[in-house]
Amino acid sequence: xxxxxxxxxxxxxxxxxxxxxxxxxxxxxxxxxxxxxxxxxxxxxxxxxxxxxxxxxxxxxxxxxxxxxxxxxxxxxxxxxxxxxxxxxxxxxxxxxxxxxxxxxxxxxxxxxxxxxxxxxxxxxxxxxxxxxxxxxxxxxxxxxxxxxxxxxxxxxxxxxxxxxxxxxxxxxxxxxxxxxxxxxxxxxxxxxxxxxxxxxxxxxxxxxxxxxxxxxxxxxxxxxxxxxxxxxxxxxxxxxxxxxxxxxxxxxxxxxxxxxxxxxxxxxxxxxxxxxxxxxxxxxxxxxxxxxxxxxxxxxxxxxxxxxxxxxxxxxxxxxxxxxxxxxxxxxxxxxxxxxxxxx
Numbered sequence: 001x002x003x004x005x006x007x008x009x010x011x012x013x014x015x016x017x018x019x020x021x022x023x024x025x026x027x028x029x030x031x032x033x034x035x036x037x038x039x040x041x042x043x044x045x046x047x048x049x050x051x052x053x054x055x056x057x058x059x060x061x062x063x064x065x066x067x068x069x070x071x072x073x074x075x076x077x078x079x080x081x082x083x084x085x086x087x088x089x090x091x092x093x094x095x096x097x098x099x100x101x102x103x104x105x106x107x108x109x110x111x112x113x114x115x116x117x118x119x120x121x122x123x124x125x126x127x128x129x130x131x132x133x134x135x136x137x138x139x140x141x142x143x144x145x146x147x148x149x150x151x152x153x154x155x156x157x158x159x160x161x162x163x164x165x166x167x168x169x170x171x172x173x174x175x176x177x178x179x180x181x182x183x184x185x186x187x188x189x190x191x192x193x194x195x196x197x198x199x200x201x202x203x204x205x206x207x208x209x210x211x212x213x214x215x216x217x218x219x220x221x222x223x224x225x226x227x228x229x230x231x232x233x234x235x236x237x238x239x240x241x242x243x244x245x246x247x248x249x250x251x252x253x254x255x256x257x258x259x260x261x262x263x264x265x266x267x268x269x270x271x272x273x274x275x276x277x278x279x280x281x282x283x284x285x286x287x288x289x290x291x292x293x294x295x296x297x298x299x300x301x302x303x304x305x306x307x308x309x310x311x312x313x314x315x316x317x318x319x320x321x322x323x324x325x326x327x328x329x330x331x332x333x334x335x336x337x338x339x340x341x342x343x344x345x
Contacts, residue, residue, distance in 0.1 A: 009252060013092045013100075016150055023159040026095045034081050039099065044277040045261045045269070046321070047104070049136070056132060057125030058270045059109075066110050074111040082174060082210035083182070086112060087135040089142035093149075093161050098320040101258030102139040104132070109261070119198045130195055136259065137189055141182035143257055144246050149233050151245070164233045174208030177232070181225050183213040188222075269342075276342060277321040280314065283330070286345050287312065290334060310334075 017024060050056065066074070077085035086108030092100035112131035116122055122130065149161035169176045183203045187196065204211050216222040223244055230243040248254050261267075261274060269275050284294065284302065292304040292312060302314045312333055315326055331341055 009249065009256075012150065012249075013097055016153060017097065020153055020157060020159060023153055023162065024093050024095050024097065025162055034077055034085055039262070040279075042262045042264060043266055044103075045263075045267060045274045046277055047132075047259045047261050048273055048275075049132075049255045049259055050273075055273055056129045058273055059128050059132075060124050061270065062106065062267050062274070063110055063113055063124070063128055065114055066107065070107065071111060071114060074107060075115075078111075079205055080207060082179060082206040082208070083135070083138050087139055089139040089146075091142075091146050091161065093146065101260060102136060102143070103260045103262055104135050106261055106263040106267070108135070115202070116195070116198060119201070120195065130192065133189070133192060134186055134195070134199070137186045137192075138182045140254060140257070141185040142178070143254070144185075144248055145178060145229065145233070147249055148230065148246050152234055160233055163236060167236055168232045174206075174210060176209055177225060177229050180209040180212040181216060181222070181229060183210055184216045184222055184225070187213065187217070266342075269338075275324075276345075278327060278345060280316040280320075280322055282345055283314065283322050283327075286341075287330070287334075289344070 074085060087102065087104040089102055090100050094100070109128075109131055112134065113124070113127045116127045116130055117124070120127075146161055149164060152160045169178055173179075183206075186192065187199060192199065203213055216225040226246045227240060227242060227244050228238060230245060231237060231239045231241055234243060235241070260277070267274070267276075280302075284304070287304055288294075291306040292310075293306070294302060295305050296303050297316075300316050302316050304312045304314070310333065312330060314330075315323065327338070327341065331338060336344070
């Protein structure tokens with residue numbers, strides 16, 4: 001299913017939705033997670049992950065130290081919720097599926113940068129890279145679990161991921177195997193070797209099985225843990241059959257997983273690293289304030305016109321963010337800069 005060419009994951013998700021629609025579910029909020037504002041109430045920014053760490057130093061303009069009160073507040077939440085206090089993975093099995101990806105909270109990133117610098121001698125730039133990588137690698141493991149579940153769903157033609165979540169993840173959290181293995185997955189990354197002592201202490205302060213990563217430190221134990229997780233997904237039981245298929249799709253660059261920074265207030269954009277996600281309805285509301293009205297909609301295309309007869313055609317795809325080219329076309333059509341557009345939004 002995944003071999004022969006570069007994987008188009010969006011095509012796989014669409015195919016799964018068409019073949020097994022009951023494998024998807026609508027969710028308004030995630031169980032077992034701190035009560036964040038909804039994505040509609042947060043400022044959401046697309047984070048472009050570079051192939052190396054150097055460009056991330058430019059995030060230092062938004063990653064400022066937390067106050068002592070805010071730091072202690074987040075530290076308490078980490079002890080209660082583990083990594084979920086700082087970042088989360090939204091599965092593509094959750095509708096609307098266009099919102100899937102890895103979400104990192106700005107305050108969570110600030111907290112981890114601060115904690116790293118308290119424990120290890122690091123520059124701000126290096127600490128930012130370490131923090132992003134730690135959070136991202138933990139959430140990557142959740143993506144790998146979902147991908148394996150999807151492969152099984154295509155073979156069996158029945159839902160596997162959602163039943164696994166209900167029976168094993170949600171029912172046992174925070175004592176679920178997946179979180180222990182996700183933390184163990186972070187420790188296997190060679191580029192984080194210098195932070196291993198820090199990671200042990202950091203994971204040990206987390207609740208339930210988040211800190212049981214120590215059960216899986218050896219390669220054999222880690223393999224046994226992955227086999228048990230695969231059995232939970234495939235058979236909804238602990239059969240311990242030798243299935244160890246937890247891996248990303250072949251020929252898929254995991255750095256292409258949609259990754260976002262979320263904050264409760266507007267942030268400055270960072271060229272080629274951080275850009276504001278503009279949702280279709282937000283853009284349409286802005287254009288209406290500029291004198292445009294929707295005259296018709298056909299499929300994914302919305303046509304707007306103003307009193308002067310100027311026409312704009314927007315390509316809208318569900319809840320997916322507006323494509324950057326569409327935004328540039330809007331800017332050119334009404335003669336404003338991106339900064340002016342963002343302020344107007």
